[in-house]
Amino acid sequence: MLSSRQAPIAAIATAPGRGAVGIVRVSAQQDLTPLIDAVCGKVLKAREATYLPFRDGQGEAIDQGLALLFPAPHSYTGEHVLELQAHGGPVVLQLLLARCMEAGAALGIRLAEPGEFTQRAFLNGKLDLAQAEAVSDLIDASTEAAARSAGRALSGALSNEVGELRDALIKLRMLVEATLDFPEEEIDFLQQADALGRLARLQARLAAVLDRTQQGALLREGIKVVLAGQPNVGKSSLLNALAGAELAIVTAIPGTTRDKVSQTIQIEGVPLHISDTAGLRDTEDEVERIGVARSWDAIADADVLLFLHDLTRIGDADYEAEDRLIRARLASIPAERIVEVFNKADAVEGSGLPTGALALSAKTTAGLDGLRARLLKQVGWHATPEGLFIARERHVQALKRTREHLELALAVATQEPPALDLLAEELRLSHDALGEITGTFSADELLGEIFSKFCIGK
Numbered sequence: 001m002l003s004s005r006q007a008p009i010a011a012i013a014t015a016p017g018r019g020a021v022g023i024v025r026v027s028a029q030q031d032l033t034p035l036i037d038a039v040c041g042k043v044l045k046a047r048e049a050t051y052l053p054f055r056d057g058q059g060e061a062i063d064q065g066l067a068l069l070f071p072a073p074h075s076y077t078g079e080h081v082l083e084l085q086a087h088g089g090p091v092v093l094q095l096l097l098a099r100c101m102e103a104g105a106a107l108g109i110r111l112a113e114p115g116e117f118t119q120r121a122f123l124n125g126k127l128d129l130a131q132a133e134a135v136s137d138l139i140d141a142s143t144e145a146a147a148r149s150a151g152r153a154l155s156g157a158l159s160n161e162v163g164e165l166r167d168a169l170i171k172l173r174m175l176v177e178a179t180l181d182f183p184e185e186e187i188d189f190l191q192q193a194d195a196l197g198r199l200a201r202l203q204a205r206l207a208a209v210l211d212r213t214q215q216g217a218l219l220r221e222g223i224k225v226v227l228a229g230q231p232n233v234g235k236s237s238l239l240n241a242l243a244g245a246e247l248a249i250v251t252a253i254p255g256t257t258r259d260k261v262s263q264t265i266q267i268e269g270v271p272l273h274i275s276d277t278a279g280l281r282d283t284e285d286e287v288e289r290i291g292v293a294r295s296w297d298a299i300a301d302a303d304v305l306l307f308l309h310d311l312t313r314i315g316d317a318d319y320e321a322e323d324r325l326i327r328a329r330l331a332s333i334p335a336e337r338i339v340e341v342f343n344k345a346d347a348v349e350g351s352g353l354p355t356g357a358l359a360l361s362a363k364t365t366a367g368l369d370g371l372r373a374r375l376l377k378q379v380g381w382h383a384t385p386e387g388l389f390i391a392r393e394r395h396v397q398a399l400k401r402t403r404e405h406l407e408l409a410l411a412v413a414t415q416e417p418p419a420l421d422l423l424a425e426e427l428r429l430s431h432d433a434l435g436e437i438t439g440t441f442s443a444d445e446l447l448g449e450i451f452s453k454f455c456i457g458k
Helices: 033-040 090-103 116-123 129-140 144-154 157-181 195-221 235-243 286-300 317-332 368-378 393-413 420-438 444-451
Strands: 009-012 019-028 050-055 061-070 080-088 223-229 261-267 270-276 304-310 338-343
Touching (some): 009 090, 009 116, 019 090, 019 116, 033 090, 050 090, 061 090, 080 090, 116 129, 116 444, 129 144, 129 157, 129 420, 144 157, 144 195, 195 270, 195 393, 223 286, 235 261, 235 270, 235 338, 235 368, 261 368, 338 368, 393 420
Parallel strands (some): 223 270, 223 304, 304 338
Antiparallel strands (some): 009 019, 019 080, 261 270
């Protein structure tokens, strides 16, 4: 994709399937007049919708619709952009796209790759990398809070936060580099320029940005929650209660759930990807055994594991022995990812529960609000969606690397005497890590990975 980014590109920019309106989009560095003449048959005024017939190679009308021309650099991609708005039938749009490819053959036009229009917007300075990613996040948002937060990221909320950190870091780097370049001045750099104070303030500001970014990543990625436990402890009932719908079959027969059943819900705008799994037990049934194996795979991948117990069977020696076997196998899972939930509280009085355990009733929904609050607390959610920007895990990791290098820089700065060359290097590395977020410092491989996840036409 990057090797041919000079060529004009075209694609259908609307979702597949039938619709009232469909759009074919063309972007080119070259003058699009020959293509416009061939397809539209008249001169288009910049940024003004013109109703006209779209012509095929024999001059016959393919359809009638609106044509809009956005001359460079005042367009989404920063290049000349032509948008043809036609009726949204798949055949009509394919015919129109084929006509654009035919009319633009002399210009070297080709079909756009996934995300290539937005990639060109980034490469031409119309968006930074964080904003470009926010375009995809806005399209993919699964909750209202995620959509609004993606809109804030697209408008530059995350980029502005990172930019302020970068500016403060640049000033500090300039002072260090100046001291290295002019050692004969014998200036006590750390005291005269308040390097330690600058570093401390930079770290405090970074911590605040990292916290908000982690909250934004939760809004985008959501939380993977897995319900696990012995058969008939109420996993499927709990899934249904949380989802507010009869998604999983519930019977008194052990082993009813034989494969993973998943549903996405939201709590305070945070998506929760909840999976009900087969009851954990040894079984001779081949189908159920496969389901149990998949249950363990889901458990290993969970952000939060809800380990369900049946309050009505507490004291049953066989039941508790099986629970101990499951708990022993869960020893490899970090304890902070496990929440013990005691179900069927409507049938018995819960007493003697382990510290941190929750009692609830999937049947009556009593205790579900406490479980929802616990799930959010478990993953560190504490923000309200208002004013929050959406973020990605790569942004979080880049900020964490920035933090690590700043911590090393502070360690160097507090040495006697401080090694200014090492201090300068750690500051440079922290600067590079910040640059990865907005694309100031990005490898071509990273760009290809990011934009390949976009839909074609965007």
